[in-house]
Amino acid sequence: MTRNYGALETKRFLVTPETKDFPRNNYGMATARGNNGSGQRPNNTTQNRICQFKLVLLGESAVGKSSLVLRFVKGQFHEYQESTIGAAFLTQTLCIDDTTVKFEIWDTAGQERYHSLAPMYYRGAQAAIVVYDIQNQDSFERAKNWVKELQRQATPNIVIALAGNKADLSQSRVVEHDEAKQYAEENGLLFLETSAKTAMNVNDIFLAIAKKLPKVEGNNGNVHGRRLNENEPNRQMNNCCK
Numbered sequence: 001m002t003r004n005y006g007a008l009e010t011k012r013f014l015v016t017p018e019t020k021d022f023p024r025n026n027y028g029m030a031t032a033r034g035n036n037g038s039g040q041r042p043n044n045t046t047q048n049r050i051c052q053f054k055l056v057l058l059g060e061s062a063v064g065k066s067s068l069v070l071r072f073v074k075g076q077f078h079e080y081q082e083s084t085i086g087a088a089f090l091t092q093t094l095c096i097d098d099t100t101v102k103f104e105i106w107d108t109a110g111q112e113r114y115h116s117l118a119p120m121y122y123r124g125a126q127a128a129i130v131v132y133d134i135q136n137q138d139s140f141e142r143a144k145n146w147v148k149e150l151q152r153q154a155t156p157n158i159v160i161a162l163a164g165n166k167a168d169l170s171q172s173r174v175v176e177h178d179e180a181k182q183y184a185e186e187n188g189l190l191f192l193e194t195s196a197k198t199a200m201n202v203n204d205i206f207l208a209i210a211k212k213l214p215k216v217e218g219n220n221g222n223v224h225g226r227r228l229n230e231n232e233p234n235r236q237m238n239n240c241c242k
């Protein structure tokens with residue numbers, strides 16, 4: 001599909017799990033932000049556990065995946081968000097009690113021509129957000145297909161959240177809240193309606209996932225998240241313990 005991208009200047013290249021360690025992402029955002037380097041919270045209590053999880057966003061093009069990530073990571077919203085090429089990689093952290101949860105976020109491209117790349121991004125993911133647009137029935141059906149694909153082919157016990165995005169446009173809603181909620185319950189998914197535009201439920205959906213993820217060390221970090229060293233460079237603290 002085509003979209004008016006406005007004047008946004010975005011670097012366009014394919015980021016893959018193999019190339020992500022180069023200092024780039026396709027929002028042109030820096031990913032190491034606000035590290036206070038001390039390993040301490042503002043109240044001087046020491047942060048004693050850091051867990052890292054791979055999270056992937058999937059869903060039809062234009063449902064608002066990149067906008068949700070942009071809201072969560074930078075607190076911003078762009079009316080003319082550029083359609084994603086391949087995928088974008090970002091990180092963000094949350095604190096739950098004495099645990100810092102670091103999300104490695106893969107924001108995939110929803111355009112059909114990128115579908116075959118998706119397994120590369122959801123492989124090894126401990127969490128997924130499957131996004132649809134509450135104004136678009138087809139996007140809800142597409143979301144259900146992504147859920148089926150994840151349940152068949154992704155990490156066993158992957159935590160899946162369903163996000164009914166663009167909730168600020170509920171006057172043109174076609175997917176009913178209760179229909180999506182029932183589907184989510186029947187399939188063991190977390191479910192929230194979100195708005196990247198107003199920020200409604202955006203942090204909440206990541207927080208709900210973080211709470212549901214097991215915070216114990218697993219086999220090579222594949223199932224339970226990787227526990228990081230306190231002094232690891234580029235550790236992000238700015239969204240932590242607020």
Ligand SMILES: Nc1nc2c(ncn2[C@@H]2O[C@H](COP(=O)(O)OP(=O)(O)OP(=O)(O)O)[C@@H](O)[C@H]2O)c(=O)[nH]1
Nearest residue numbers: 061062063064065066067079084110166195196197
């Ligand atoms: N009103 C409203 N518009 C939104 C919301 N989220 C995203 N948009 C708009 O919807 C359009 C598509 O958003 P994107 O974030 O690029 O969608 P995407 O799912 O990443 O699309 P692809 O990268 O092509 O897969 C943009 O114009 C956004 O500004 C929302 O919550 N409310």
Ligand SMILES: [Mg+2]
Nearest residue numbers: 065066083084
């Ligand atoms: Mg996108």
